[in-house]
Amino acid sequence: MSFIKTYNMTNIEKNIIIGSLLGDGSLALYGRSKNAYYREHGCTKQVPYRKWKAERLKNLDFKLLTTCKNPQLRSPSNKIYTELYNLFYKNREKIITPENIILLNHPIGLACLYMDDGSLVIDSSKRKNGSIYIFPRISIYTLNFSKYENSILQNYISKTFNVNTKLKERKDGKHFLLEINKRNDIVKFINTVSPFIKEIPCMHYKIKLKERFENKRLELTDKGYKNINSWSENIIKNNYSKDEENFIIKSKQLGTTDKKIASLLGRSYWGIVDKIRRLKLENKI
Missing domain, CATH: 3.10.28.10 (Homing endonucleases)
Structure with missing residues (x-):
């Protein structure tokens, strides 16, 4: 009996895959293969981009194959991709439905x-x-x-x-x-x-x-x-003042939700989520 690895896909990893699946990526399920796998081809100029994806998806054993003519990002065959294949394919063609699009719920997938x-x-x-x-x-x-x-x-x-x-x-x-x-x-x-x-x-x-x-x-x-x-070049700056940063830190210490902080500061929800992520990386929260 062959060993089948079990993966615990995070929401970030799932969004990278879903966003890519709507773009250059695809899922393949052929012949007698029991499970699908993810694959993505790209030109040499985009190798750094696919290296970034491979690094972000390394816990799912994604590999970037650079020995082939067109570098290829690829996953192992696994039931988690078979489940996605059944959601995103009909008659072997990619589809968007109200049911599958809800998996794209983080800006990293949109990116x-x-x-x-x-x-x-x-x-x-x-x-x-x-x-x-x-x-x-x-x-x-x-x-x-x-x-x-x-x-x-x-x-x-x-x-x-x-x-x-x-x-x-x-x-x-x-x-x-x-x-x-x-x-x-x-x-x-x-x-x-x-x-x-x-x-x-x-x-x-x-x-x-x-x-x-x-x-x-x-x-x-x-x-x-x-x-x-x-066109107006007064591009909205996304920088946070020291007072805003201190407010975010104190609010998180008090247990305030990200959505509430965004509302109080008049900032976008996802902007606040990213700022909190960066504050955590700086050990400020």
């Missing part, structure tokens, strides 16, 4: 989806007065999913992470993806996923709004444009 299949674009348009207007948009390329499935994801992201997206129609894939183009939602989204993306230098370009704006401005200047107006 993985964005790093896998998202882009930050700094665009420009000409105005009637001859000026050039620079503005950003974020696209999440969920083209492998139907309009209905994208609607499920859209509503869930709004409810869970307080970020509004819109459905955008395209000619390729299943014709729909999610886009964020309103200032407040772009800022909220970036603030939500940044704590995790900051851990991976090769992914920083997906969150560096000011730098990307400046690069676009210089590009347009080099082309001879002079009157360049940009």
